[in-house]
Amino acid sequence: MRVAMFGYQTWGHRTLQALLKTEHEVVLVVTHPKSEHAYEKIWDDSVADLAAEHGVPVLLRDRPDDEELMSRLKEAEPDLIVANNWRTWIPPEIFTLPRHGTLNVHDSLLPAYAGFSPIIWALINDEKEVGVTAHMMNEELDAGDIVVQRAVPVGPADTATDLFHRTVELIDPIVHESLDFIAAGRTDFTPQDRSKACFFHKRSIEDSRIDWHWPAEDIERFVRAQSDPYPNAFTHHKGKRLRVLKASVSKGVYGGTPGRVFIREGDGVVIVAGADARRGRAHGLVIERVRTDDGSDLPATEYFRTMGGYLTDRP
Template sequence: MKKVIFMGTPAFSRTVLQGLIDSQAYEIMAVVTQPDRPVGRKRVITPSPVKELAQAYGIPVLQPEKLAGSDQAKTIIEMKPDLIITAAFGQFLPKSILNAPKYGAINVHASLLPKYRGGAPIHYAIWKGEKETGISLIYMTPKMDAGNILAQASLPILDRDDVADVFAKMADLGRDLLLKTLPSVFAGTNQAWPQNEAEATFSPNISKEEEEIQWNQTAIEIDRHVRAFRPFPSTFTRLKGQRFKIWAGRPITGDFPQGQVGQIVASTEDQLIVQAGQNTYFAIEEVQPNGKKRMPVKQYLNGMADHELVNQVFEMSSGHEG
């Protein structure tokens, strides 16, 4: 039985790890995951989904704040694994660890490389309007997501998919592709191929500034932005100087008044119609006012007269490009 060390953190990683455990073909020597972090409005210290799964099966867990140069790195090397598998781990692996396993280190990456290298490939694929994404299994190298590709599988992005939808489907796809490919890795028969560097694009971790909706974009672009950031990290705008989260909406056509970008030009029982760029309209359907819970627009509008919102303008930070 081949000895594997698994490194991962979110629910995506948990699905991949569960597949390895269920296969009963590999000995999971240890799981390496990010330290417990505060979660939610109450900032409760919470273990990662991968840690919870590992503990349920009695698998040893290592949680270095920074892997390079740590005691945990020495422990991993001393374990002499046959293979290291990473899936959304969230840290770079030092050369000493990459060189430790007999069969190398493999990453389950959530894009069709060389497109969208980096930490937010699923977010970017939706945000940029891709019609498909997929999983790439690659040999890890010191350069981010640049190693030779062992296998790929594609997945369509549906019109109303958000990042949670695609994450769930991609986790299943990554698990299945990994389990299908591993036998050829250990047998030495896998025909990995190099990436085309000229076609490489990047998906860096999402910044706080990028969460803000830019109303001068078209309604289609705003819709992609909202879905790409739902449920995490979410999108927001500003109303009367207060943060105002937008959880759901869609492009809409109709005979609406024309206003300035970001202006609420009309409302219905369950939608706020906002002027977007290039004479398009975006219908907001679910919101979260500052200090309140997420709610449908219908609930938000209860007890509020139309004139309190119609013609109000959502503000944008000056100088921020969408």
């Protein structure tokens, strides 16, 4: 088959790598220009550079909505388009152009976690599995019939970074298996149960702000979901932003006001947490490592030299 690809960052890069290892011919690559968005400067292996290294024509576009792109696609005569981490809507005149349509590769277990940053949202929400889904594209975002889907378990100490590395390794076998099915003429793919669908927005700095009214268990996952190199979970102390790099749920039960810097426990400092903290029935969050606004990483016991005061969501 002749294959065109739409993709960006490491997800697109791994997809193009997989395609280049198949028996199929990659005839055109469309990717985005480099971005300064915080979540687009990480995992930023260049799709354009990989395509150029292999002599594949490349188009740089923010959106696939111009006449030149459409003309180049028609000239390339692809039998299939494969997309992964294309950041804007692909219109029907493009995704229906090839005779086999368009295969989209998405890093969640669809129909759940369609949209953006699915691994981060899934970890925040205490999902027990994450994964990758290859599906045929239709008019609704991330909603087409599933061709191949694979999952990996989420461990109790896993970070978003751990899960990124595990799921990105699924791209190669999923792409190969999907293309084998499509080239063989298979169309008996699995419709998604749209009653179980949910769509998540692109993350911004506001989404990393800690709410001390959440239970400590939720905040601990929130911290793991925003591990380096992602923008970290943060709070404010004495008017300055403080990033939380490592935390755990306290062994003891502590009461008081959410956000109170309370007492040392183990290798960290307990922060009172939970909407019902005043009842003294909940665990706190043990902060173990922090990063100050000047970029210094410190053990929490070194940063919080005295107890008392509050961590707040605003300066």
